[in-house]
Amino acid sequence: MTIAGFIVKNALRNKRRALLCILSVAVSLFLLVSLLVALREITLPPEDVGAAARIIVRNKVSLASPLPARQRAVLERIPGVEAVTPFTFYGGKFRDEDFPKFAQFAVDPKEFMRIVVEAKMQVDQLDAFLKDQRACIVGKITADKYGLKIGDRLNFIGTLWPCDLELKMVGTYQGTIDDRNLFFNHKYFDEAMGNLGQVGTWWVKARSIDDMPDVLDRINRAFANTSAEVRAETERAFQMSMVSMWGNIKILVRSICSVVVFTLLLVSASTMSMAIRERFRELAVLKAIGFQRREIFGFILAESFGLAAVGALLGIGGAWAFFTHISISKLTDGIFVAFEVTPQIMGVAGTVAAALGIVSALAPAIAMARMSVVDGLKTLD
Amino acid sequence: MALPITYNLRNVVLRWRATLATVLGVALVVAVYVLVQSLAVGLEKSSGNTGDPRNVMIVRKGATAESSSQVTRAQLRLIQYWPEIARDDAGRPLLSADVLVLINLPRREDNGEANVLVRGISPVGIPLRPQVTLVGGRWFTPGKREVVVSRRLAARFANFEIGDSFSSGGRTLTVVGQMDGQRSAFDSEVWMDGDEARSIFDREFYSSLLVRATDDAGRAALIERIEGDKRLPVRGLEETKYYAAQTMTAMPIKILGNLLATAMSIGAVFAAMNTMYASVASRTREIGTLRVLGFRRRTILLCIIIEGGFLALLGGAVGCLLSLPMHGYSTGTISFETFSETVFEFRITPWLAAQGLLFSVIVGVVGSLLPALRASRLPVIAALKSL
Numbered sequence: 033m034t035i036a037g038f039i040v041k042n043a044l045r046n047k048r049r050a051l052l053c054i055l056s057v058a059v060s061l062f063l064l065v066s067l068l069v070a071l072r073e074i075t076l077p078p079e080d081v082g083a084a085a086r087i088i089v090r091n092k093v094s095l096a097s098p099l100p101a102r103q104r105a106v107l108e109r110i111p112g113v114e115a116v117t118p119f120t121f122y123g124g125k126f127r128d129e130d131f132p133k134f135a136q137f138a139v140d141p142k143e144f145m146r147i148v149v150e151a152k153m154q155v156d157q158l159d160a161f162l163k164d165q166r167a168c169i170v171g172k173i174t175a176d177k178y179g180l181k182i183g184d185r186l187n188f189i190g191t192l193w194p195c196d197l198e199l200k201m202v203g204t205y206q207g208t209i210d211d212r213n214l215f216f217n218h219k220y221f222d223e224a225m226g227n228l229g230q231v232g233t234w235w236v237k238a239r240s241i242d243d244m245p246d247v248l249d250r251i252n253r254a255f256a257n258t259s260a261e262v263r264a265e266t267e268r269a270f271q272m273s274m275v276s277m278w279g280n281i282k283i284l285v286r287s288i289c290s291v292v293v294f295t296l297l298l299v300s301a302s303t304m305s306m307a308i309r310e311r312f313r314e315l316a317v318l319k320a321i322g323f324q325r326r327e328i329f330g331f332i333l334a335e336s337f338g339l340a341a342v343g344a345l346l347g348i349g350g351a352w353a354f355f356t357h358i359s360i361s362k363l364t365d366g367i368f369v370a371f372e373v374t375p376q377i378m379g380v381a382g383t384v385a386a387a388l389g390i391v392s393a394l395a396p397a398i399a400m401a402r403m404s405v406v407d408g409l410k411t412l413d
Numbered sequence: 414m415a416l417p418i419t420y421n422l423r424n425v426v427l428r429w430r431a432t433l434a435t436v437l438g439v440a441l442v443v444a445v446y447v448l449v450q451s452l453a454v455g456l457e458k459s460s461g462n463t464g465d466p467r468n469v470m471i472v473r474k475g476a477t478a479e480s481s482s483q484v485t486r487a488q489l490r491l492i493q494y495w496p497e498i499a500r501d502d503a504g505r506p507l508l509s510a511d512v513l514v515l516i517n518l519p520r521r522e523d524n525g526e527a528n529v530l531v532r533g534i535s536p537v538g539i540p541l542r543p544q545v546t547l548v549g550g551r552w553f554t555p556g557k558r559e560v561v562v563s564r565r566l567a568a569r570f571a572n573f574e575i576g577d578s579f580s581s582g583g584r585t586l587t588v589v590g591q592m593d594g595q596r597s598a599f600d601s602e603v604w605m606d607g608d609e610a611r612s613i614f615d616r617e618f619y620s621s622l623l624v625r626a627t628d629d630a631g632r633a634a635l636i637e638r639i640e641g642d643k644r645l646p647v648r649g650l651e652e653t654k655y656y657a658a659q660t661m662t663a664m665p666i667k668i669l670g671n672l673l674a675t676a677m678s679i680g681a682v683f684a685a686m687n688t689m690y691a692s693v694a695s696r697t698r699e700i701g702t703l704r705v706l707g708f709r710r711r712t713i714l715l716c717i718i719i720e721g722g723f724l725a726l727l728g729g730a731v732g733c734l735l736s737l738p739m740h741g742y743s744t745g746t747i748s749f750e751t752f753s754e755t756v757f758e759f760r761i762t763p764w765l766a767a768q769g770l771l772f773s774v775i776v777g778v779v780g781s782l783l784p785a786l787r788a789s790r791l792p793v794i795a796a797l798k799s800l
Contacts (some may be wrong), residue, residue, distance in 0.1 A: 056683035276525030302434030
């Protein structure tokens with residue numbers, strides 16, 4: 033019998049225990065991966081949003097305060113600014129839902145398509161969006177969720193603004209970081225609000241990434257000491273400020289992650305030591321026939337490492353397969369969109385599993401090393 | 414014939430080294446469950462604890478939250494002298510026309526920024542909300558740019574000590590007092606003079622009206638009258654009911670708690686199973702002896718299940734104890750209703766602790782089911798012969 037064969041036989045001789053051990057490691061790692069992915073989704077906006085040279089301009093008081101529409105002319109004259117669109121959160125309840133379950137924004141369709149270039153649409157649908165003032169385009173996720181078709185009339189009751197809208201769906205788009213939103217013409221919004229002359233935020237496209245710091249500075253200065261001072265920031269900074277609002281929830285999820293890891297450690301370490309304690313006598317025999325401590329430690333380590341590795345494969349691989357093949361947005365009713373299991377997260381979980389294998393082997397290995405051969409041989413159970 | 418309960422209990426304690434890990438494992442699972450659920454309870458208690466039963470809140474029809482509601486001055490003029498509204502000694506109606514503004518402010522220790530809910534109120538707005546008391550400084554003076562901040566918010570945001578000032582909307586606001594809302598939603602608010610707030614933040618309209626009805630009948634009549642008046646695109650509802658319905662923020666936390674509990678309990682069941690199998694295996698002879706003495710299979714089965722349940726219950730109790738220090742600890746996150754920082758506490762209620770214990774017993778019983786079956790099916794003679 034080879035040494036590898038010996039280790040595998042040993043690991044599997046109590047099949048039930050090996051299975052339970054592997055399964056508990058797998059379940060815990062699955063949970064850990066899910067938590068890490070969820071945490072990443074709420075705390076980290078996608079890395080690539082910086083590439084689009086987009087600037088978001090909001091009221092300095094807070095995002096909830098509107099900006100005057102007259103700012104547009106000033107913005108458009110600022111050097112380095114290529115395109116400007118109003119970007120107003122409408123917040124309507126769709127049909128008979130209790131609260132808004134996806135976001136609707138009023139924009140200037142033409143400028144919007146120049147700024148949000150990653151939104152992919154069919155040419156004829158884009159054409160209709162540009163021409164018809166009551167037209168709207170819907171993100172693919174939302175369109176699929178409600179089974180919306182081109183030509184559908186979509187009715188909304190305004191929760192944030194005192195106006196109700198009826199929009200005509202003329203197309204779908206995909207390819208943005210959040211394909212759930214609906215976009216419609218700001219002119220229709222203005223009309224419905226009785227030409228209030230207010231917008232939520234401005235989205236601005238800078239000429240290039242290098243121009244961004246200067247453009248940001250110019251925009252902020254342009255409206256300093258006016259009735260509506262603004263805060264211009266890069267899209268990424270804007271999203272980070274949204275993340276900051278989650279407050280202590282992030283710490284909460286992080287602490288839960290560490291508790292999960294600790295519980296995992298506890299359970300598998302105890303299983304491992306249980307398995308070793310049962311065969312003290314055998315180990316004493318091994319020692320008696322000349323195996324050295326570190327060789328025996330190697331056996332124990334390999335066994336516990338192996339169990340942890342199989343558990344990790346099942347748990348992490350399972351999580352990866354699960355989140356890659358199911359539609360998370362359907363499952364959570366649109367709370368989460370991407371739920372991407374990144375190599376980094378898999379790496380973290382894998383490291384936890386490896387550490388687990390090593391730490392669980394330590395206690396029994398130390399007990400074994402301390403044991404004298406004679407005592408070991410005397411052990412009965 | 415049943416085995417004495419002490420036999421089970423002593424068995425659990427006897428193999429303490431093997432059981433300790435399982436007990437701790439179950440304890441951590443229960444602690445996580447109780448803590449996450451206690452957040453949801455804290456949030457719900459905070460909104461459920463808000464408002465005065467005698468008050469009626471008036472908001473725009475269609476607005477899901479007070480902060481997105483608008484009430485015009487014309488609507489205010491129409492409503493304010495209705496006879497269903499109580500008057501003070503001087504004959505003025507007990508009505509506060511509020512304006513709600515979100516302002517973006519830095520947290521303490523450079524911990525990012527968040528929205529804070531500023532409520533501009535009429536002077537009578539203070540006595541209309543008797544659960545809010547001043548704990549330091551003084552109330553704001555109408556006509557001045559002064560604010561009173563919640564004590565709990567002050568612990569989380571920079572420049573919220575009495576005497577501090579911060580700027581928003583291009584103006585400087587001075588903190589002149591701190592208030593306590595007795596664990597209500599008002600603990601997440603900053604109060605100031607309503608007309609000043611409307612001028613600083615350029616608000617033409619009010620957000621909501623809060624009125625004190627003359628009595629119970631008056632309250633019902635008032636709500637009905639608002640509903641019946643077709644000129645008014647507003648609706649009236651009891652203040653307590655408005656706040657009690659604000660449970661949207663607690664939902665995802667509850668879901669998270671249940672999800673975690675389910676996933677972690679599977680792990681805990683495996684752990685309990687492992688321990689119980691080992692326990693059964695190491696007393697094969699003892700169980701054989703019990704059978705010979707005349708104890709029946711189902712007695713043995715029950716005995717092992719009780720043992721597993723007790724083991725897990727022990728873990729559950731430890732878990733509840735572990736979570737207890739967090740009780741009353743104040744924390745905050747974004748509210749999905751107001752889109753602003755909401756401050757609330759971990760609230761571990763007896764009911765929640767009982768749920769945690771029940772949860773642990775289920776884990777123990779499910780985990781010991783298979784080992785118990787195995788123990789009860791051991792062939793007597795072989796069991797006796799085993800070492």
